[in-house]
Amino acid sequence: MENKIRIAVLCSGGGTNFQAIVNAAEAGLIPDGQIVLTIADSEKAYVLERAKRNGIETAVFDKKRYPRAEREEKILALLQEKEIGLVVLAGFMTVLSAAFVNAFEGRIINIHPALLPSFGGVGMYGLHVHEAVLARGVKVTGATVHYVTEECDGGPIIAQKAVEVRAGDTPEILQKRVMREAEWVIFPEAVQTVCKMLIKK
Numbered sequence: 001m002e003n004k005i006r007i008a009v010l011c012s013g014g015g016t017n018f019q020a021i022v023n024a025a026e027a028g029l030i031p032d033g034q035i036v037l038t039i040a041d042s043e044k045a046y047v048l049e050r051a052k053r054n055g056i057e058t059a060v061f062d063k064k065r066y067p068r069a070e071r072e073e074k075i076l077a078l079l080q081e082k083e084i085g086l087v088v089l090a091g092f093m094t095v096l097s098a099a100f101v102n103a104f105e106g107r108i109i110n111i112h113p114a115l116l117p118s119f120g121g122v123g124m125y126g127l128h129v130h131e132a133v134l135a136r137g138v139k140v141t142g143a144t145v146h147y148v149t150e151e152c153d154g155g156p157i158i159a160q161k162a163v164e165v166r167a168g169d170t171p172e173i174l175q176k177r178v179m180r181e182a183e184w185v186i187f188p189e190a191v192q193t194v195c196k197m198l199i200k201k
């Protein structure tokens with residue numbers, strides 16, 4: 001019971017990936033981790049409602065209020081205070097500094113809505129990714145869970161799942177399919193895989 005990795009989830013928006021992880025945990029599929037904290041960088045992020053509904057502590061460090069360095073400092077201090085062992089970026093739309101990433105080396109994971117190394121890097125987030133996929137005309141896309149390193153979307157890959165691109169797709173339609181068929185499936189699984197590994201360390 002005590003031997004669980006304490007997880008913080010960082011989000012910027014709707015939090016459907018957060019919800020998928022919470023649902024998996026409730027279903028007993030993340031036995032080696034416990035979600036103890038949700039951090040948002042906007043007070044309007046709907047994920048805050050989801051966290052409250054699920055009885056998970058929340059904190060907000062609004063982008064509009066704190067410049068990046070100060071925001072990161074506050075987040076780091078809170079993560080340390082809460083003895084967080086794994087940081088999960090679930091739709092967190094800010095690139096983290098090298099100092100932040102190094103403070104949690106090997107303990108930050110992210111979901112990206114494409115098959116990295118394609119369609120990743122600075123500026124590739126949310127719907128922009130699906131717009132780029134459709135503009136390029138690829139027939140297969142998907143999602144990737146990876147460790148976060150100093151290089152944006154460049155860390156070691158933990159899990160991937162492919163999703164078909166269909167004729168007539170809009171970025172919104174494709175985003176939904178990638179979430180439903182890939183992100184919500186592989187992300188909770190990857191969280192458990194990483195928690196299990198961290199426990200053994």
Ligand code: GAR
Pocket residue numbers: 011012013014015016017018090091092093111112113124125126129179183
């Ligand atoms: C997800 O599609 C996630 O992969 C993407 O933002 C969405 C967040 O949705 N993340 C990125 O683009 C990060 N570069 P959610 O808040 O409903 O989970």
